[in-house]
Amino acid sequence: MKIHGLQKMTLLDYPSKVAATVFLGGCxxxxxxxxxxxxxxxxxxxxxxxxxxxxxxxxxxxxLDGVVVTGGEPCIYMELPSLISEIKGMGYLVKLDTNGNHPHVVKSLLSEDLIDYIAMDIKNSPAKYPLTSGLPTVDVNTIKESIDLIMNSGIDYEFRTTVIHEHHNVSDFEEIGKWIEGAKAYYLQQFTDRDTVPDKTLTSPSKEDMQLFLKTVQKYVPAAALRGVE
Ligand code: SF4
Structure with missing residues (x-):
């Protein structure tokens, strides 16, 4: 299996753990x-x-305590269970990052006790999923299936949204809050520009907007918090 990137040590990608991060290409x-x-x-x-x-x-x-398997989207690979199994066999904890579009893969990994922590992106409110995922045909029922699966998994998890000025408003966070009501961890991350970002017109939301969005979503998810807000 091809590996597209390796961060040899990080204190940021796996909460409370010293980890390496493995990047799998494709999404x-x-x-x-x-x-x-x-x-x-x-x-x-x-x-x-x-x-x-x-x-x-x-x-x-x-x-290292653990390994973060991220992408791209790791769940598109048939070899993912065997890759993770090998890593766990060495005694490492495994955190999986996913876009939430592959609940059957996550379900199978959970049933085999192959993951210890899962982080899933919530791209936007259901109606705006096509906009922020860039996939006009995205099925939000599949996303909801992943949300329910993760919330009932019994393992540590987090949901997170990268907040973009041009894509998100207060009513989106009302909808997201209802979607993941009661989640035990949800982070709002401020979009930051980078030269490889495909849409050059996107900008960061203001700190004030981030606070407003947080307050909105906390009605449904009291544990919600900001991450990396400058
Ligand atoms: S941000 Fe979107 S396109 Fe990029 S790796 Fe994640 S799910 Fe795929």
């Missing part, structure tokens, strides 16, 4: 705000294969 979404588009559209070549990754992780045993 079924085309989010116009994507920060990793060079690995989504295949313009960046892989940096290693899974054997080299396993060899790196063998050497880091005892130094």
């Amino acid at each position: 079924d979404f085309r989010c116009p705000y994507c920060h990793n588009f060079e690995i989504v559209d295949g313009s960046m070549a892989p940096i290693m294969d899974d054997k080299e990754l396993f060899s790196f992780l063998q050497k880091r045993k005892g130094l």
Whole structure:
């Protein structure tokens, strides 16, 4: 299996853990705000294969608590369960990042006890999912299925939304709040520009808007919080 990026150590990607982050290229979404588009559209070549990754992780045993498997979208790969199984076999905790469009894959990973933490993006309110996912045919029932599955999984989880000035308003956060009501962790992250972001017209919301959106969603999700707001 091809690996498109490896962050050898991070204190940020896996809450309360020292982790390495593995990036798998390719994704079924085309989010116009994507920060990793060079690995989504295949313009960046892989940096290693899974054997080299396993060899790196063998050497880091005892130094890292866990491994974050992210993308792109990891759940598009049939080999994902065997990749994670190998990582867990070395004694690492595994956090999976997903766009929520593959509940059957998540269900199967959960049933095999292959993940310890899951982070799912909530791109926008249901009506605006096509806009923010860049996928006109996205089925919001599938997204809802992932939300329910994760909230009932019994493992640690978080939902998160990258908030974009041009895409989100207060009523979107009313709708998102109702969708994930009672979730135990939900983070609103401020969009920041980067030269690889596909849509160059997108901008960051103001700090005041972030506070307003947080207050709106906290009516339904008291545990909601801001992350990385400047
Ligand atoms: S789901 Fe994530 S990786 Fe895929 S296009 Fe959207 S932001 Fe990029």
